[in-house]
Amino acid sequence: MRTDTTFKRAFNDMIDIIRTLDLGEELPSENALRAQLGVSRTTVRKVLAGMSARGIIISEAHRRIIGEQPQQIERYPKEETLAISEQVETSFMEWMLRGDACPGTEINEAELARKFGVATTIVREFLNRFQKYGLIEKRQNAGWVFKGFTASFALELFEIREMFEMRSARLFATLPDGSPVWKQIQSMRAAHLELLADIDARFQDFSELDSRFHRLITAVAPNRFIESFQDVIAMVFHYHYQWNKRDERARNEVAIGEHLALIEALESRNIALIDRACRLHLTSARETLLHSIA
Amino acid sequence: MRTDTTFKRAFNDMIDIIRTLDLGEELPSENALRAQLGVSRTTVRKVLAGMSARGIIISEAHRRIIGEQPQQIERYPKEETLAISEQVETSFMEWMLRGDACPGTEINEAELARKFGVATTIVREFLNRFQKYGLIEKRQNAGWVFKGFTASFALELFEIREMFEMRSARLFATLPDGSPVWKQIQSMRAAHLELLADIDARFQDFSELDSRFHRLITAVAPNRFIESFQDVIAMVFHYHYQWNKRDERARNEVAIGEHLALIEALESRNIALIDRACRLHLTSARETLLHSIA
DNA sequence: CCCCCGTTTTTTATACATAAGAAACATATG
DNA sequence: CATATGTTTCTTATGTATAAAAAACGGGGG
Known part of the structure; x- marks a missing residue:
């Protein structure tokens, strides 16, 4: 009763691999494909079988070659490539952030399962994992309580974030010239500039860049608890922010500017500068979040 | 297929309540008992029924009274009062700390379930919750990896602990005289002195006191992430420390001394003193832990 | 009207079942 | 012998089932 999302995702990815090959060309070995697709050989074989059945691949004794017109292969739709547990995550977030839930709401596993159209087991598992975000709390033998996406949540979050990030940023001042981090910082700057140049079209890409940037800073001295907090x-x-798009473009543009300033400060190796740039950015991010909650 | 551990625990607790009543005396209402026992009325009624069946309680129209010899009621054994999920926790910790697992070991849900004699669902749920401790990591579609109870785990743990605890301790310096915290600190000191006086017999009680002490300090400015880290x-x-009893008595005695010093420092409201006492204790705790891991 | 108890309904904790996926094993081919 | 494919076995993801516990409902007595 497990869904075949892994297969479908691999199938879609395989299409891209095939695109790079010519008609009649021999395919890489199952093992090579396994590594490229990041799945087990069992799944690779299933994908290959599916493609053979569709005539995209022709299997001969001990070799497989690209068949006719691999141009118009139909992909599996995105939804079918997401594991049920991932779908539940999205559903839950939507339920939470759409405002169906106010602080103190009791969360009912059975009800959510019905609402999302999945088994209770999955909802339960999701809630258990989601617990670490500090937004829900379990009560013995009796479901969960939603604590609310509130101002105090944001404040507590940023209190920790500031501790963690200042700690990492300061460490930059002591980094030797030869550290590979400086290269990464350079390319991070480039990525920011690139995004900034095209901000009107790509402002939605910022959230991912933001996460990568902060993870890079934190990674100078790895700590599993800090990473988990990220x-x-x-x-x-x-x-x-998927549900609060107000001023999104402007907000992201400001943040990019702050990141660039922080990058400069880091490269200066001047603790005072680093401290200021870091705190400035965090304060501004906190205010933005608080503002969007109210 | 749920176990009736809630009932058994409530039954045992109920025995204690009955002990406080006299023969022939009328019992509190179901609702009152519900509140005292911390379970639902359904469970209360089951307990009452069980006691009636045993003749401990005599049910008359609209009232229940204590029956004969409530002295020798047989309690349910401790194990039967623990939910399966709690038993799994113990089993897993034992498995982990007994050394069956070295860093990098792959954790197999199915195998653990067999070993512990429970359903895979439960093991899975436990591992999901346990993840937050930073000792295991999940791999997509393929079980878990045990990262090991290693020195780097201890170091990372204490890096965070130091940040959090110094932050809280410092806040004490700014607390007004009237704050109720000072009373709690006082009784905390008393508890420590009491334990110290009887250290030979009670040194095993320290772990719980330690946890309460540190939670009290942290609670001056509540933050859900810090609490969760506790x-x-x-x-x-x-x-x-249940599996590493070396020097247990001495270790706890030292820690109590450090706690008392920290209490004194907190009461002095002198930031420098607080800082020093706090850091001293944390350093010593870290060294002790590192020492016991090696 | 409020609390108490009896009854019914709903939810949670836990077991079990099974298709999908991973891993291990076996065989063949160059 | 090494590497690729074919086959078998084991594990995980997810659904279903059910007893225990919680919650909701309802009538009756003070």
Whole structure:
């Protein structure tokens, strides 16, 4: 009763691989494809079988070659490539952020399962994992309570975020010249500039860049608890801002500017500058979030 | 297929309530008992029924009275009062800390379920919740990896702990005289002195006191992420030291001394003193943990 | 009208079942 | 012998089932 989303995703990815090959060309080995697609060989074989059945691939003894017209292969739709657990995540976030839930709402596993059209087991598993974000709390033998996407949530979040990020940013001042981080910072700057140049069209790409940027800073001295906390931040920005698009473009443009300033400060290796740039950005991010909650 | 551990625990607790009543005395209402026992009325009624069946209680029209010899009621054994999920926690910790698992070990849900004699669902749920402790990591479609109870785990843990605890301790310096916290600190000191006086017999009670002490300090400015992190610390101390009893008495005695010093520093409201006492304690705790891991 | 108890309905905790996917094993081919 | 494919076995993801526990409902007595 497991869904075949892994297969469908691999199938779609395989189409892209095939596109790079010529008609009549021999395919890479199952093992090579396994590595490229990031799935098991079992799944690779299933994909290959599916493609053979469609005539996209022709299987001969001990080799497979590209068949006719691989141009118009039909892809599986995006929804069918998402595991049920991922769909539940989206459904839940929507339910939460659409405002169906106000602080203190009791969350009912059975009801959610019905609403989302999935088994209770999955909802339960999701809630257990979601617990770490600090937005819900379990009560013994009796469901969960939604604590609300409130101002105090944002404030508590940023209190921690500031501690963690200042700690990492300061470490930059002590980094040797030869550290590979400086290269990464350089390309991070380039990515920011690129996005900024095309901000009108691509302002929605910022959320992902933001997450990568902050993860890079934090990664100078790896700490699993800090990394895990980044997930919380990423979740907040990813989902919350999906439902709060007010001033999105302007907001992201400002943030890019702050990131660039921070990058410059980091490269200066001057603790005072770093501190100021970092705090400035965090304060502004906090205010933006608070503003969008109210 | 749910176990009736809630009932059994309530039954045992009910025995204690009955002990406080006299023969022939009327019992509190179902609702009152519900509140006292912390379970639903459904469970209360089941307990009452069980006691009636045993002749401990005599049910008359609209009232229930204590029957004969409530002295030798047989309690349900402790194990039967623990939910399966709690048993799994213990089993897993034992498996982990007994050394069956070295860093990098792959964790197999199905195998653990067999080993512990429970359904895979439960193991899976446990692992999902346990993830937040930073000791295991999930791989897509393929079980978990045990990252090991290693020195770097301890170091990362204490890096965060130091940030959090210094932050809270410092806040004490700004607390007004009238704050109720000072009373709690006082009784915390008393509890420590009491334990210290009887350290030879009660040194095992320290772990719980330790957790309460640190939670009290942290609670001056509540932050859900910090509170959740305390769970990690509590887990480490509770379980790890259950399997590493070396120097337990001495270790706890030292820690009590450090706690008392910190209490004094907090009461002095002198930031420098607080900082030093706090750091001293954390450093010592870290060294102790590192030492016991190696 | 409010609390108490009996009854019914709903939800949770846990077990079990099974298709999809991963891994291990076996065989063949160059 | 190494690498690729064919086959078998084991594990995970997800649905369903059900007893225990919680919650909701309802009548009766103070």
